[in-house]
Amino acid sequence: MSTASVSTDAVGSAGRGAGGVLAVAVLRRIGVFVLTVLVASLVVFALLNVLPGDVARAQLGMNASDADVAQFRAEHGLDRPLPVQYLGWITGFLTGDMGTSYSSRTPVALQVFDALQVSLILVGAGILIAVLIALPLGTLAAVRQNRPDGALLSALSQVGIAVPNFLAGLLLISIFAVGLGWLPSGGWTAPAEGFGDFLRQLTLPALALGLVRGAILSRYTRAAVLEVMREDFMRTARAKGLMPAAALRRHGLRNALVPVVTVTSVEFSALVIGAVVIETVFVIPGLGSLLMRAVDNRDLIQVQAIVMCVVVLVLLVNLLVDITRTLIDPRLRSTR
Amino acid sequence: MRNPHRHPLAAALALGALGLTACSAGSEDGADSAGPAQDASVSIGLAAVPANLDYTTTGGAAIFEALLYNVYEGLVRLDDDGEVQPLLAESWEISEDGTEYTFTLRDDVTFHDGTPFDAEIVKFSLERLDEWTANTPDNLAAIDSVEVESPTEATVVLSEPDYDALYWLAGPLGTMFAPDSVDDLASEANGTGPFTFESYENAVQLDLARNEDYWAEPAGVAEASLVYYSDAAAAANALRTDGVDAVLRAEAYDQVESFEGDERFEVSIGDTQSVVVLPMNNDHPQLSDPQVREAISLAIDKEAVLAAAASGHGTVLGGPSVPTDPYYADYSEERSHDPAAARQLLEEAGVEDLNLTFTVPNRPYAEAIAQVVQDDLGEIGISVELETQEFPAVWVERTMTDQDYDLTVVSHVEPRNMISYDDPDYYWGYDSAEASEHFSEARAATDDADYAEAMEAAADQVVEDAPGVWLYNSPNIVISGEGVDGLPQNDLGVGMDLSEITVNQ
Numbered sequence: 001m002s003t004a005s006v007s008t009d010a011v012g013s014a015g016r017g018a019g020g021v022l023a024v025a026v027l028r029r030i031g032v033f034v035l036t037v038l039v040a041s042l043v044v045f046a047l048l049n050v051l052p053g054d055v056a057r058a059q060l061g062m063n064a065s066d067a068d069v070a071q072f073r074a075e076h077g078l079d080r081p082l083p084v085q086y087l088g089w090i091t092g093f094l095t096g097d098m099g100t101s102y103s104s105r106t107p108v109a110l111q112v113f114d115a116l117q118v119s120l121i122l123v124g125a126g127i128l129i130a131v132l133i134a135l136p137l138g139t140l141a142a143v144r145q146n147r148p149d150g151a152l153l154s155a156l157s158q159v160g161i162a163v164p165n166f167l168a169g170l171l172l173i174s175i176f177a178v179g180l181g182w183l184p185s186g187g188w189t190a191p192a193e194g195f196g197d198f199l200r201q202l203t204l205p206a207l208a209l210g211l212v213r214g215a216i217l218s219r220y221t222r223a224a225v226l227e228v229m230r231e232d233f234m235r236t237a238r239a240k241g242l243m244p245a246a247a248l249r250r251h252g253l254r255n256a257l258v259p260v261v262t263v264t265s266v267e268f269s270a271l272v273i274g275a276v277v278i279e280t281v282f283v284i285p286g287l288g289s290l291l292m293r294a295v296d297n298r299d300l301i302q303v304q305a306i307v308m309c310v311v312v313l314v315l316l317v318n319l320l321v322d323i324t325r326t327l328i329d330p331r332l333r334s335t336r
Numbered sequence: 337m338r339n340p341h342r343h344p345l346a347a348a349l350a351l352g353a354l355g356l357t358a359c360s361a362g363s364e365d366g367a368d369s370a371g372p373a374q375d376a377s378v379s380i381g382l383a384a385v386p387a388n389l390d391y392t393t394t395g396g397a398a399i400f401e402a403l404l405y406n407v408y409e410g411l412v413r414l415d416d417d418g419e420v421q422p423l424l425a426e427s428w429e430i431s432e433d434g435t436e437y438t439f440t441l442r443d444d445v446t447f448h449d450g451t452p453f454d455a456e457i458v459k460f461s462l463e464r465l466d467e468w469t470a471n472t473p474d475n476l477a478a479i480d481s482v483e484v485e486s487p488t489e490a491t492v493v494l495s496e497p498d499y500d501a502l503y504w505l506a507g508p509l510g511t512m513f514a515p516d517s518v519d520d521l522a523s524e525a526n527g528t529g530p531f532t533f534e535s536y537e538n539a540v541q542l543d544l545a546r547n548e549d550y551w552a553e554p555a556g557v558a559e560a561s562l563v564y565y566s567d568a569a570a571a572a573n574a575l576r577t578d579g580v581d582a583v584l585r586a587e588a589y590d591q592v593e594s595f596e597g598d599e600r601f602e603v604s605i606g607d608t609q610s611v612v613v614l615p616m617n618n619d620h621p622q623l624s625d626p627q628v629r630e631a632i633s634l635a636i637d638k639e640a641v642l643a644a645a646a647s648g649h650g651t652v653l654g655g656p657s658v659p660t661d662p663y664y665a666d667y668s669e670e671r672s673h674d675p676a677a678a679r680q681l682l683e684e685a686g687v688e689d690l691n692l693t694f695t696v697p698n699r700p701y702a703e704a705i706a707q708v709v710q711d712d713l714g715e716i717g718i719s720v721e722l723e724t725q726e727f728p729a730v731w732v733e734r735t736m737t738d739q740d741y742d743l744t745v746v747s748h749v750e751p752r753n754m755i756s757y758d759d760p761d762y763y764w765g766y767d768s769a770e771a772s773e774h775f776s777e778a779r780a781a782t783d784d785a786d787y788a789e790a791m792e793a794a795a796d797q798v799v800e801d802a803p804g805v806w807l808y809n810s811p812n813i814v815i816s817g818e819g820v821d822g823l824p825q826n827d828l829g830v831g832m833d834l835s836e837i838t839v840n841q
Binding site for chain 1: 385387388390393394395396469470471472474522523537538539540563565566567570573574576577578579726728729730732733734736737750
């Protein structure tokens with residue numbers, strides 16, 4: 001870490017007090033967030049517009065005439081210069097108007113919002129499962145690192161890491177849906193429309209997401225717990241006569257949790273990406289399915305909106321975690 | 337070991353289950369235990385997803401497959417054998433010179449929103465074909481105007497005779513629209529058909545409900561849902577796990593056998609309009625030689641192609657027509673696999689070291705075909721480089737529109753697509769005065785025999801010139817679960833009629 005920033009912050013904290021330092025730290029992080037979003041929007045727009053494939057022809061079909069194609073381009077402003085198109089899009093996006101989908105002819109914002117709700121439920125369930133798996137198993141693997149069962153847990157998590165999400169999905173489908181017939185192989189019912197169906201349909205995709213992420217997260221948990229067990233305060237606790245397990249429970253786990261929470265937030269973006277894949281495997285009408293269709297149709301305005309929403313979402317979660325950690329751990333205010 | 341069936345809990349559970357079955361059986365007896373259930377619903381898995389509901393401005397067959405004959409109707413329709421039958425028109429007469437079609441309309445038809453159907457609607461709908469930007473409105477370009485003779489009589493006036501006019505009127509282009517509904521075609525569907533449009537959610541599920549006020553026999557099910565699976569295996573899984581009741585236009589060819597072996601399902605294989613063809617760029621310096629094209633045609637083992645692309649289901653073709661066309665002729669014998677003859681043709685043409693680029697749409701059937709073709713052409717000394725292109729976005733632009741390719745392969749699903757060999761601007765670069773003359777004769781024909789004869793002559797000419805290699809006619813695979821009957825067996829490139837489906841429950 002740079003010493004310069006430490007000294008600036010140190011000087012600042014002398015002048016403005018702890019509250020001021022905190023505010024500056026938070027503001028700086030928000031500034032970085034806004035800047036990142038803007039840069040990302042430029043990159044997304046530029047990348048999508050160099051993508052080969054004509055929007056109008058993809059919409060109108062194989063036998064469209066040149067005149068119809070030209071008319072489509074004019075109607076949708078695709079004949080304007082790229083910078084003009086970008087400005088129109090980004091100002092609209094910032095005010096919540098994401099444009100009208102070329103393929104469905106409905107407001108993009110509405111579709112994205114509907115799909116986002118579905119994806120967030122899926123991602124949330126995935127995180128929950130991942131954490132429920134990772135915390136106990138990771139801790140156990142650390143505590144029992146020199147015993148066969150600890151080694152087995154480590155090996156299992158290694159295997160879990162190596163399995164791609166879609167493969168986990170297909171395996172779960174072939175075992176629990178097609179083979180045993182316990183759960184449906186796909187589909188989606190909104191919780192309000194039928195909670196039982198919702199849970200049954202959510203289980204396999206959430207597991208497909210959560211098992212893989214859980215395996216990864218349990219590696220981090222194991223490492224964090226091992227790290228903590230070597231700390232001085234743990235040695236002190238044990239010297240005072242606490243059994244290792246009790247020492248870990250009372251003092252260790254809370255400390256081990258800090259890096260785990262950080263990693264979980266980083267894993268959030270991986271979960272969102274994983275959800276995109278899982279949705280297409282399980283025919284779930286979330287952002288992932290919407291994105292695949294939009295790409296097929298060259299519905300660029302929709303692709304842009306979806307990608308930007310995911311970018312903003314991931315950055316937002318990182319921002320929140322950053323700010324929360326800054327609030328919790330005073331050390332972070334000056335070391336960055 | 338204890339027998340689990342002896343366990344008291346197991347016994348109690350079994351009794352309970354029996355009781356439940358008895359109860360439900362009893363309640364069903366009260367309704368209708370034998371025949372189809374009137375209040376039944378059916379859900380059908382499909383592959384091609386409609387982008388929206390407006391097939392007048394959006395390409396792709398998925399939209400009118402779902403809506404035509406179900407929500408929307410035209411003056412005439414195709415039956416499952418591909419014959420033109422009356423629909424909203426009870427009968428029609430064609431003037432001797434073939435330029436005036438006078439339709440007598442039903443007088444008991446209303447749109448779902450209450451708008452009455454009459455000759456003014458016919459005029460409005462058919463004269464609106466100018467507004468269509470998708471799904472080949474040019475096929476009805478011969479329509480000049482529509483005269484309203486009376487509320488129940490309309491005359492369609494053609495600028496020149498077109499024998500195919502009735503056929504195209506039976507498809508999406510002949511759809512009758514209520515004038516007040518055309519601003520909303522992308523998101524609402526108001527027709528005269530046996531089903532009303534209910535909802536289309538997130539490009540995943542399209543729901544239809546029985547139109548209780550339908551002018552003819554009401555639909556066999558109260559509700560029909562079309563569920564779209566982008567992955568063929570996902571659709572098959574849904575069928576196996578009761579996610580859907582049937583799958584139409586199934587693309588999981590490799591799973592047909594396992595469904596056939598499963599008594600819970602019924603598999604039938606019908607016809608489609610699709611011609612899977614390997615177009616050769618006739619403007620390419622060496623491919624402009626018909627001898628070279630014929631050599632390529634003879635070098636390809638079409639049975640092997642069919643096996644690789646569709647697990648052997650479907651019909652091997654040798655020409656541009658399909659078995660359901662009235663002018664179909666089987667050319668597969670004269671174009672059968674003959675590498676020796678192919679080599680000889682190449683030698684006669686004086687072609688050596690031919691390197692071709694094969695632009696392959698990223699669809700499973702196309703990628704499978706490309707591999708076989710690459711091997712087969714390698715056998716006769718033509719080296720083929722494969723280049724995958726995203727379909728439709730990239731392929732339609734580069735290969736089809738810009739005609740920037742040597743070889744490609746694609747499934748042309750639009751019905752009677754043989755007439756595209758009459759278009760010198762089409763992407764295979766085929767321009768034959770002889771063929772065009774036959775096509776013109778066919779259009780001007782006024783009776784079935786003359787028409788078929790002219791079309792057969794056109795096909796002969798096209799096959800001789802070999803602008804492409806006709807590989808196979810795709811199968812229409814229909815897989816239904818128990819109790820589901822009346823599914824449309826053939827894919828005729830028009831609507832997918834769901835009104836005769838019944839479900840025993």
